[in-house]
Amino acid sequence: MTIKFGFYGRVSTEDNQDPQASRAWQLHRARALIESRGGVIVAEFFDVDKSRSIPWQLRPHAAALLEELKAPRRGFDAVVIGEPQRAFYGNQYSLTFPLFEHFGVPLWVPEVGGPIDPANEAHDMIMGVFGGLSKGERNRIKIRVWAAMAAITATEGRFLGGRPPYGYQLADAGPHPNPGKAADGRRLRRLVADPVTSLVVRWIYREFLKGRGYLDLAEELTLQGILCPSASDPERNKHRDQRAWSKYAVRVILTNPRYTGHQVWNKQRKDEVLLNVENVALGTTTKQRWNTKDKWIWSEHPVHDALVSVEDYQRVQDILAKRASGQYSQRPHPTRRPYALRGVLFCGYCECRMQGSWNNQQAYYRCRLPAQDANAGVHHPKMVYLREAEILGEVDGWLATAFGPDALERTIAAMSEQAIDPNETTQLDPRKPLAMCDRKVSQYRSALDVGGDSIEMFPRISEPKNESDCREEKLKAVPAGQPASVAEIRSMIEEIADVVSLVAEADASDKAEIYTRLGLKLTYYPDKHYVEARVEPRPSPVRSVSVRARLTAVLRLNA
Known part of the structure; x- marks a missing residue:
């Protein structure tokens, strides 16, 4: 058998x-x-x-x-x-x-x-x-790996991987000492000072020691046309705003000890915490947490280019400690607050995603761009607030009307008329690098103004200009695509119609997931006192990516 x-x-x-x-x-x-x-x-x-x-x-x-x-x-x-x-x-x-x-x-x-x-x-x-x-x-594996990493950092100061800090770039440091890895072509890397961004790091430390604050430095850097760290490495920072420097980016630079030329490891650790303290059988999850400075592992000697001295770095840390001495620590919330519009509500001034804020037992959303980032040439009030209750009912009502059984045919016809031509989306990608090339040229010229080496800068200026010319030629050769068909749009709408029917009865956390699946995007315009609602259904992975259409509406807020 x-x-x-x-x-x-x-x-x-x-x-x-x-x-x-x-x-x-x-x-x-x-x-x-x-x-x-x-x-x-x-x-x-x-x-x-x-x-x-x-x-x-x-x-x-x-x-x-x-x-x-x-x-x-x-x-x-x-x-x-x-x-x-x-x-x-x-x-x-x-x-x-x-x-x-x-x-x-x-x-x-x-x-x-x-x-x-x-x-x-x-x-x-x-x-x-x-x-x-x-x-x-x-x-045992965790203990051996930790001990080996600590010994390599302290005695050799070897670069242990990851992205280089802003101000540095990676250079080859010879074959890997492990014979097996060396046979596979693995090589060591080391940090070397970037000729452009290293000047920015030195300037930030110098100006901070003169008494300037985070936001003041961020605004000055943005005004000078210096690319912020996320814009300097756009491929790995697609989720971040790349238009201007933020005060948090300045703070990260001022607290990074590797600018002293020493390799520093064990700044963070991974802890296993219970998923539910009331039910241990559910197991644990891994969370990353910061270690105290006494547990950081420093290399015994400088191992790469130092952008600031150890003395200046320590002076900066003393200043930061004095400024933080008067702050209070907020008690963590016992439960996670539900935000129905989490991730789908955007500010109409700066197009940034609005953050949830819980006040008076209600969910609010706010945008604090001027308090966090430097002025990126955007007119923006100091604070933009929106109460969730003002718009949530309107959103659910519009979705129920637009995707209900009685209006399904009308919605399909409207989305067919507003179908996005694939040519539009195809041409977006080549133009982003073109703008980046122009910004790089502007950055290198700004570096010349703050004391960069002209002999070293001019080849760097010509490199992005040549790349820009090449991308312009590729842009002209972009082939034409086919817009979404009515049948393809109908198939997508019918798939999400059943999901929309669940919105009214769902709780806040489930609503957030449903809105994301629907492709809902809300843009709040405080001066006009309305929210623009847009639905762009995402096709399933097996379908053509050219199937795109949108449905928009304007939802008026209560006066």
Whole structure:
């Protein structure tokens, strides 16, 4: 008699293992166990890049396996695991196996030579030991890695990866000292001063020591046309505003000890915290937290170009400590506040996403661009506020009307008329780099004004100009596309019509998710006293990306 099995495995890429190779050997162990008993694997559940400390309910494929256990027609008779140390961590076995026992699905593992017998104390003890070994192995790896990183930082000062701080760029530092990695072509990197941005860092420290504040420095840098850190590296900062310097960007530079020429590591750590203190069985999640300065690991000697002296850096930290001495620490909120319009409400002055603020037991949204960023040439009040209750009912009413059964045909016709030509979106991408090239040229000229080396700057000015000319030629060759068809728009609208029907009864946190799925974008214009609502449904990944259409409306606020 053939026994149908479901296979479960897991691999974490933290130890640089190949997921395909790991899956292959785990499958090999599982098949070696069951094939002699007439077993065959008919379903696979394999989690990739999920730590073993994550409980089964939070691993995508493990959770899917647990759901399949509940189905009477699940398609398999038993489950086999090729490596229990990869499947279970700590007490996960004792929390998971009762589900297999309850639904009558045997669990096979090589370590017991077949199915686990719930009445066998030896089996239970063996699986508990493997869970403990799994936890101990992970802890030992963490300790060894931490000790190695600390020793490399202190004694060698080696660059340990990541993006270079603003003011630096990466340069080759020779082959990797590990022979295996060197054979694969891996090389070391080191930080060298960027000829343009390093001048900006030195200027920020010099002016701050003269008594200037964060926002004052940010406004001066923006006025001079100096690119902010996010605009200097736009590919990795697409989520950030790149128009102007913010006071937080200035503060990050002033608190970064690596500008002294020393390598500094262990500024942050990863802690495992309980998902629910009332239910420990749910497991833990990893959170990144800041370490105190006494736990930072400094290199014994300077290892890269110093932009400021250790003495000046320490003077800056003393000033910051004195300024912060009068601040108070806010008590954390016991629960997360629900914001129905989270992530979909934008300011009409600056087009920035408005932030949630809880006042008088109500949800508000605010934009504080002038208090955080330098003036980027945008007329903006000091504070823009909007109460959620003023607009939430109007938004739900408009969605119910526009996507209701009676108005569906009218909505499809309106969106067909406003369908976005793919040519418009295609031409946006080449023009962004063109503007960036112009800004780079302006930045290099500003660097000349503050004392940059002209011999070194002129080749850098010619490089973006040549790139700009090349992109102009590519822009002329952009092929024409096809606008969205009525059938494609109808298919998208019918998919989201059912979702809209759930909005009225949903709570605030669910509303935020529904609005995001609908492609809703709200823009608040305080001077005109209205909110522009726009819906741009996102096509499914299997459809053509050229299928785009929008539906807009103006929602008047109560006077």
